[in-house]
């Protein structure tokens with residue numbers, strides 16, 4: 001965390017990957033860039049290409065179909081990279097634990113650097129956690 | 137050096153022009169983003185955010201797609217280098233820059249186009265679907281905007297009897313009545329449309345889109361990372377500021393330094409800074425108000441620019 005903050009110093013770009021979420025977390029992530037929360041003022045942006053970013057923002061339990069794309073997106077991010085798991089599902093499969101399509105939580109697939117609990121987490125919670133990474 | 141100015145002034149002007157473009161480009165992009173955010177009711181990132189992004193990107197790993205060749209790696213350098221040449225020779229601060237003889241409008245436009253073409257080549261080189269799609273779209277738009285720009289420039293060079301930019305700027309300053317002639321106004325509008333198209337901004341392209349299918353410019357740079365991406369972003373912002381500064385010089389030349397001396401150069405710096413900032417703010421405000429055009433409607437817009445440019449040439453020939 002400290003290391004990432006020192007590295008980024010006011011500029012953090014992430015690629016959002018929905019690994020199988022119910023879209024509740026997506027609603028909160030979308031509202032982060034609304035005029036009310038405006039995450040961009042801290043230099044934090046979501047970008048389209050994994051090559052352009054510092055890490056991934058993963059939501060939802062990792063479903064069987066998304067495990068491979070998620071891993072490949074992770075590998076496409078240049079070093080050094082961080083993984084942020086957003087929502088209870090991403091941390092421990094949440095309400096979807098044990099479901100037939102679910103392979104596991106995000107930490108079963110890749111190392112997680114920052115976990116943001118909540119179902120769904122509040123936009124302000126996500127933003128304050130991300131600010132720690134961005135160093136703002 | 138072929139400038140008539142004393143050597144120290146010429147060196148100072150050259151250094152200021154190049155530094156101004158390199159640092160001013162990202163700041164201009166930051167300013168436009170800020171204006172956009174404020175108009176949307178948001179606070180927005182600080183104006184120097186693009187500089188923070190560049191600093192961070194410059195230290196990140198550079199990746200290269202498996203199938204890419206050396207072309208992919210030279211693209212960022214060529215893009216920045218061609219723009220640096222324009223920043224050095226164009227009359228941005230003074231009407232008599234170093235190597236001013238080489239600042240021919242046609243030469244500058246083709247230097248700019250080298251940047252666009254290498255970007256498209258780099259995109260094709262990645263071998264990805266989006267790279268090829270972005271390249272073909274960008275070249276389609278480029279092929280339509282280039283003739284409009286050339287004809288608009290022709291209309292400017294007819295009354296000045298020269299296509300050398302410093303000469304055109306100096307002669308327009310000597311004949312302010314030229315600036316309100318029909319040919320000027322017509323080519324002004326054509327020029328503006330082309331600037332919007334060439335710099336990949338709304339309504340032709342949306343620089344902040346996340347949808348690969350609607351991307352034009354962004355699709356071409358999807359594979360760049362780290363320092364390469366930093367150079368590309370820097371190159372783009374430098375191209376934008378150079379285009380706006382050239383526009384300001386050609387259509388509102390007042391304030392540019394016409395004689396050597398600290399006072400003249402300071403006025404020149406303030407004038408060009410204010411003009412470019414005003415143009416950037418206007419462009420950003422315009423972007424908030426319009427929606428992106430459908431790709432198939434873009435040729436109509438550019439055809440309109442071409443017609444205006446042709447009319448400008450005709451009126452330049454008929455109404456001298």
Ligand code: SF4
Nearest residue numbers: 021022024087088089
């Ligand atoms: S954490 Fe809650 S809101 Fe988020 S994906 Fe899981 S169930 Fe949906």
